[in-house]
Amino acid sequence: MAVASWRAAISVLAPPDAVTTSLAVAAAACLPVFGVGGRVAAAVRFRWHGLDELTGLPGRRYFVETAARWLGGGHRVRGSASAALILIDLDRLRDINGTLGHEHGDLMLTTVSDRLRSVLRPADLLARVDGDGFAALLRGVDLAGAEAVARRIREVLRTPVRLDDLRVQADVSVGIAHAPEHGRGVLELMRRAEEAMYTAKGTHSGQRVYDSDCQLGNRAQLGLRADLWEALDDGQIELRYQPKANMRSGLISGVEALVRWRHPTDGLRLPDMFLPEMERAGLMGRLTQRVLDLALADCARWHAAGAALAVSVNVPASVIVDCGFVDLARDSLKRHGLPASALIVEVTEDGIITMLEQAQRTLSGLRDHGVQVSLDDYGTGFCSLAYLRELPADEVKLDQRFLQDIDRDSSAAEIVRSTVSLAHALRLRIVAEGVETSRSWASLAAWQCDEVQGYFLSRPLVAERVLSWLREWGDRLRWLPPAGESAPTGPIRVTTAPRGAGSHSAATAANARPSFPTVGAASSGPVATALMTTSASPSIAESSSPPNGSVPVAGPVSLASAQAGPAGRVSKAPTTPSGSGLASGVAEPPAAARSSLAVPSDRPGLWPMGFRMSQRVDVGSRRPSGQLARDGQRLTG
Template identity: 35%
Template sequence: MPVQASVEQEPGFLNRALRTLSGCNRALLRATDETALYQEICRVVVEQAGYRFAWVGRAEHDPGKSITHLAQTGLDLDYASSLRLTWANAELGRGPAGTAIRTGKICISHDVQSDPALGPWREGALERGIASLLSLPLWVEEEIFGSFDIGALEPNAFGAQEVELLSQAAEDLGFGIATLRTRTRAAEAEATIKRMAYSDALTGLPNRVRLRELLEEAIVAAKQERRPLGLLQLEVGRSREINEVLGYHEADRLQQEIANRLVQTAGAANPVARVGECEFAVLMPSGGAEQASQLAQRILVALDEPIELSGLFLDARASIGIALYPGHGTDPEALIRRGSIALEQAKRSSTGYALFKGGLDLECAQRMALMGDLRRAIEHNELLLHYQPKLQIATNKVCGSEALVRWQHPQHGLIAPDQFIKLAESTGLITPLTYWVLDAALAQRYAWHEEGIERPVSVNLSARDLRDPKLLERINGSFATWGAQSDWIEFELTESALMEDPVTAMETLVRLKNLDAQLAIDDFGTGYSSLAYLQQLPVDSLKIDQSFVTRMTCDDGSAKIVHSIIELAHNLDLTVVAEGVEDQATLTQLGRLGCDIAQGYTISRPIPAEQFRDWEAHSTWH
């Protein structure tokens, strides 16, 4: 049992223990780094509270069970670093620090002069005026991390009340360490998400999302300085042949070698991006048609040199399309679109590259005509909804579907959703399109309800929808029309849409949640929302972007980011949906990682509502 300090001494001892506790709490509030926290706590104990020394050590799990000195105040550094400390059950492990770590209990040496356990260190301690010692085990995340040691000038210094206060300080320090580690892990996860969202996993180059940002920044600078810029889009052939003959590993090596050559040829001033499986882009921030053509020629020469794969020498067969600011467009979308058109022209060219050809007036006229057709299609109910099933992985059962709009144009045939949805967003038609989708989905949901099928249907909302002041009124009206329950429809909002105007988005989400609506963040991992913002969102689920999911079985980085998102979502009590599940191997791996729901071609392509029941009857999912 510890020997109590004298009554006359006790108030003074308690005061310095209280100063320790108070100073430690202030240090914890300001802490941003573990090492700095240890040192600050030691400084507080000696300089503010008045103890002789303070020391923090970490318990190692090496064969000798050594204790590593992390921080101290009140002892010379050479002496503190030279102490031979261990927490093994041996002579050098029976001192206060070793005993506290080994047993997990507070250890007090009331009199250094007479304590037999301090034999190996008695002389050094007495020379430095240390008469009594307190060693407190440091618990971090339910494990003993090390010890927090305090020395006093007086023998019998550590009475019961003083030890209780100092124990609270040690508990707070352990909690502070755990909190810092949690913050560090969260910051690392957020940095990984950001890196994966803006970088191509295979080559490390900027991806399509980042290219658009770089292009937007370059256009702003070019406009200010009144100079042109160029965008070169490349497509490299033979990747499919290499996949079939040599396998995906060699095909990936080909893409990496092409990326290296592009970076070397383009130079540091011209960023290179990988924007597709066999597609790259080079941004030329300064220069017109002549400079862009010369750069294209240099790239073709660099790629013309055969690439060695598995003992074979293969050429890359690249084609390059060029679009220029301001002649071919003044915004990223226009330049990317016209660069793609020029790329198709280049494939038919003998030179291997082509400048965009085609008048702005013609393209604008085509867009205006298509915009009018889309407006009429919405007003006359000429669009279609297909439904892509969602599978609950644990039960192997269909648990819902996503409503995806399709447009069969009478002259142009089936128009890709991305094409007309972007047109709708840029022309203000996205709101009536969203209302049409909502009404059509509710009509189908009502039909399924009549058949006894009770599964939610997901409907997408855009950034413009979130700013629509009539959105909630229209949703309420549609729900009333069909007698819908709140669980009939789930609203999906892309992460990038939320980040366009976080304040308005938050207000709209809260209002939607007040309707008991189910809310999901779509394409998670591409919009770079902060973890703090995510935690505040009143959402129910996260959908991992398919760019991560499709590569997770062949790329460790993608697998790690998927795992991180699943853990993050579950820690926030959110359901996790993986989209873009293209094969059974990916589905199996998602199940092992604890993902809740899967969506993708390995389960089913989007199908018309009238085929849904027949599909389910003949599928392996029930």
């Protein structure tokens, strides 16, 4: 009765929080009287005093409140407090809990907390702020002193701990933040120290002082995942296509599909800006399906226009190990009315070697259906030779990093040459990525490389631009030397002339008459050794509009009948069933037409490439090469 009366009176005179607190304190004080103690009393102390039951250290809330008072809340008027915040994280506590049991994980935590106390001063603030994390605040310590304390902590923890008859070392990662240069408030210092700690964990360096390179993310990345879902749902994914040329004939054999994201506010985003987050969000399956559908739809339109190109699609490891991908590829080809040879699936080594059996089944199923398999970025992984031996494939793509120095580094050149020989010995087709100069083209041709791609051919193109670009590439083939002749050397100086100038001389026109061997046709040597063009030309820029007044032509155009209009535009010639005029593997001019090709005065293929040939070509005593110089500036492929 007395207790009920007291409860009624206090509820009127005091607020509810005060009543709850007073009751909890009274209960905690009376627990030993009634014989209840131990864990219940410890839980009450942890709730209201912020103490960790296992280690006896303060908890996160107590640490934050106390550190805020020590640092003055980050708003000191007469200068800022000098202090260091050290964050210590156990690296393998989850492994210990899973292997030996949580009781041994608890023993590791108590041992670590005792050793931390032995290193720190009595005046320092130590707390357990996470399941496997500790934090220490050191007042009046400069940055060098804080680093020394971190080294002593790691040194004292190197002594193994005896757990279930095993000697287990307490590996830790330590992050350090110092006030006031890294932050003035405790929450800011904890965030900086955590970023430094994760950087140390990722680099296996043991400890790290915070700097700008330690940032884990930014505000834009936090909202990226929601934007990616919308990109897939709203059709914001686009493709660009980079052509691949056959080195023996110079004809275009196919294109590689490159993914882009058309963000509604930020514009076009490159894959490096969103593919890692796509992988983390588990969206690579949906993205691959979208890219495959877009690429095959464009490929079907090119086939209908007479350009039987193959399209290469990059498939990540997380998708290629899915047994359902074979059916997805088969159904997509059937839906778009394409043969299996129109699709090349490119896979990278990363992640596949660890799931080798699943990858082998999928790749074998694709090849059984007639889809070609390409091993992308060869030479950049850890098991490249095993990669070639274990995975069923049709071609190997040499990473572009190997081609950067072949013009000036004999070792790099020998690596590329030997890799080409290795691929041929294994009966694999080899494709060189990142070809940007005529000299690289000539070297690869001399080494019998099968195909190349890169800015020397073209920058990535929108789908609507591919057909018209094929005709421009056909015009570039006019300037290839005849089969079996050595690669031309020396620069060409091209001078511009007004429109409507007289036609080329008979000698110039005769030199411009090309021959177009089919892909795979036997030849006495590489044909495409040097081309007269520039990779920086606006015709091959990544844009959706035709450059320099040229217009895309819906159907195939015969190179023999293509004429230049008043503004240098190509007028569409009568469509032929053979699809002649498109410089692709199966769309070459008939034999009868090849011998009668003429070069008109206004060359339609050269106008879109950013320069125009005149009647005057000064070659001196040397033959033309694939290097152009205009107005004193050298334009290389």
